[in-house]
Amino acid sequence: MQKPLILVTNDDGITAPGLRSLVKFMKEIGDVVVVAPDSPQSGMGHAITLNNTLSANLVTIDAINGVEKEYSCSGTPADCVKMGLQELLERKPDICVSGINHGSNSSINVIYSGTMSAAIEAGIEGIPAIGFSLCDFSWDANFEDTKEFVQKIVQQSLLNGMPKGVVLNVNIPAKQNEPIKGIKICRQARANWKEKFDKRVNPMGQDYYWLTGEFELLDKGEDTDEFALANNYISVVPTQFDLTAHHTIHQLNNWNLNEH
Amino acid sequence: MQKPLILVTNDDGITAPGLRSLVKFMKEIGDVVVVAPDSPQSGMGHAITLNNTLSANLVTIDAINGVEKEYSCSGTPADCVKMGLQELLERKPDICVSGINHGSNSSINVIYSGTMSAAIEAGIEGIPAIGFSLCDFSWDANFEDTKEFVQKIVQQSLLNGMPKGVVLNVNIPAKQNEPIKGIKICRQARANWKEKFDKRVNPMGQDYYWLTGEFELLDKGEDTDEFALANNYISVVPTQFDLTAHHTIHQLNNWNLNEH
Numbered sequence: 001m002q003k004p005l006i007l008v009t010n011d012d013g014i015t016a017p018g019l020r021s022l023v024k025f026m027k028e029i030g031d032v033v034v035v036a037p038d039s040p041q042s043g044m045g046h047a048i049t050l051n052n053t054l055s056a057n058l059v060t061i062d063a064i065n066g067v068e069k070e071y072s073c074s075g076t077p078a079d080c081v082k083m084g085l086q087e088l089l090e091r092k093p094d095i096c097v098s099g100i101n102h103g104s105n106s107s108i109n110v111i112y113s114g115t116m117s118a119a120i121e122a123g124i125e126g127i128p129a130i131g132f133s134l135c136d137f138s139w140d141a142n143f144e145d146t147k148e149f150v151q152k153i154v155q156q157s158l159l160n161g162m163p164k165g166v167v168l169n170v171n172i173p174a175k176q177n178e179p180i181k182g183i184k185i186c187r188q189a190r191a192n193w194k195e196k197f198d199k200r201v202n203p204m205g206q207d208y209y210w211l212t213g214e215f216e217l218l219d220k221g222e223d224t225d226e227f228a229l230a231n232n233y234i235s236v237v238p239t240q241f242d243l244t245a246h247h248t249i250h251q252l253n254n255w256n257l258n259e260h
Numbered sequence: 261m262q263k264p265l266i267l268v269t270n271d272d273g274i275t276a277p278g279l280r281s282l283v284k285f286m287k288e289i290g291d292v293v294v295v296a297p298d299s300p301q302s303g304m305g306h307a308i309t310l311n312n313t314l315s316a317n318l319v320t321i322d323a324i325n326g327v328e329k330e331y332s333c334s335g336t337p338a339d340c341v342k343m344g345l346q347e348l349l350e351r352k353p354d355i356c357v358s359g360i361n362h363g364s365n366s367s368i369n370v371i372y373s374g375t376m377s378a379a380i381e382a383g384i385e386g387i388p389a390i391g392f393s394l395c396d397f398s399w400d401a402n403f404e405d406t407k408e409f410v411q412k413i414v415q416q417s418l419l420n421g422m423p424k425g426v427v428l429n430v431n432i433p434a435k436q437n438e439p440i441k442g443i444k445i446c447r448q449a450r451a452n453w454k455e456k457f458d459k460r461v462n463p464m465g466q467d468y469y470w471l472t473g474e475f476e477l478l479d480k481g482e483d484t485d486e487f488a489l490a491n492n493y494i495s496v497v498p499t500q501f502d503l504t505a506h507h508t509i510h511q512l513n514n515w516n517l518n519e520h
Contacts, residue, residue, distance in 0.1 A: 055469065183518055185513050249498060257416055
């Protein structure tokens with residue numbers, strides 16, 4: 001039987017430890033091709049490059065993994081997937097995995113996430129896709145303990161097939177004193193960021209800002225990704241790219257939009 | 261009665277004719293503050309600026325409009341909204357309008373849209389928000405004919421209140437021989453882009469690419485935004501930022517994720 005072809009990408013850049021771990025885990029399941037950004041792309045959301053050129057170079061990062069091919073790409077995570085599918089891969093991959101992100105993409109963070117934008121881009125193209133994130137921003141975070149779970153989720157996705165129009169947003173709790181308790185299917189928690197702009201003055205006397213913020217959970221549900229993570233479970237949120245709020249169409253049809 | 265405070269932004273940049281028209285239309289409804297990017301941000305999706313500084317300068321673009329205040333911001337559309345709400349506006353706006361975009365943000369384009377990311381950012385902050393796009397990419401597109409419809413949609417939003425967790429994605433057909441027929445509440449059509457990478461060689465002999473593509477409609481529904489636009493109606497899609505595919509949670513719970 002042909003081994004599954006796995007496209008691996010991320011938003012932290014091709015040398016990020018989270019991606020190197022994911023490549024290693026995926027090599028045990030299938031053939032791996034990497035198309036990942038040549039520099040960090042955090043917070044890029046679903047950006048694509050329309051007003052600039054793109055390039056992709058065949059590279060070797062850590063030959064020990066025995067990856068089939070590895071491309072370092074000048075674009076965003078969504079660009080990487082588009083280029084991979086259209087130009088670089090010899091056949092359509094069986095699955096696309098993105099990450100493992102250094103930091104959470106749970107709840108509202110999915111909106112800003114380059115990791116998830118890559119997965120969503122693959123999903124739009126009809127390819128089963130999963131974004132993986134570890135809730136630990138540090139560059140030397142412990143990815144090794146996630147292996148069993150990451151492989152299980154990928155294998156189950158290959159086995160069961162992905163629901164139509166859906167990609168998976170997987171978040172893994174940071175290492176704690178006890179082992180991870182298991183995997184929970186969740187909904188996206190309601191949350192937002194309370195922005196705090198750190199205002200400074202540059203050497204020319206002009207104001208400038210750094211965007212910072214505090215995460216604000218607005219949801220007490222016990223079926224959310226935030227609840228699962230807080231209780232040391234891995235959260236899996238089925239995430240869709242049909243953004244229509246179907247349940248509100250009836251309500252909006254009662255507005256007087258077509259009367260003068 | 262206090263006039264509504266309207267935050268206006270876009271992704272084509274603060275000098276774009278589409279934004280200037282929207283400002284003019286909004287001045288007839290309320291007090292207007294503009295916080296818009298200092299340069300074009302098309303295709304930026306929901307990018308935010310995490311690894312760079314931001315600045316915002318008070319500017320006068322076309323004083324004739326009598327706008328309260330106008331800020332040119334170095335960031336993405338989502339950054340503009342964050343800065344506007346947190347740092348620049350004196351009170352919470354009653355509504356945020358983004359656009360009028362030069363070009364369509366219907367169907368799958370919503371995912372890549374800077375125009376819509378600004379509206380969604382405001383929606384996350386609990387502010388009624390609408391993204392407007394005209395299906396005409398040209399810089400000298402005819403925005404004047406959209407005035408009546410744009411004002412109607414904003415006024416109805418202020419009057420009825422926005423459904424919770426929803427922002428509106430409004431697309432306006434390009435000028436045709438007959439007048440626009442009316443406004444339809446729609447769902448997002450299923451569609452994608454068939455990418456075509458235009459491969460070239462630079463003066464140093466290295467390959468590079470331009471991302472281009474062809475739009476591919478995969479949906480024959482007559483309740484979609486694409487169908488409305490093709491029939492010379494304005495499409496209004498209620499768009500949500502809870503991306504959970506709630507209907508698939510049951511199915512995913514049947515996967516063997518927690519067995520060894």
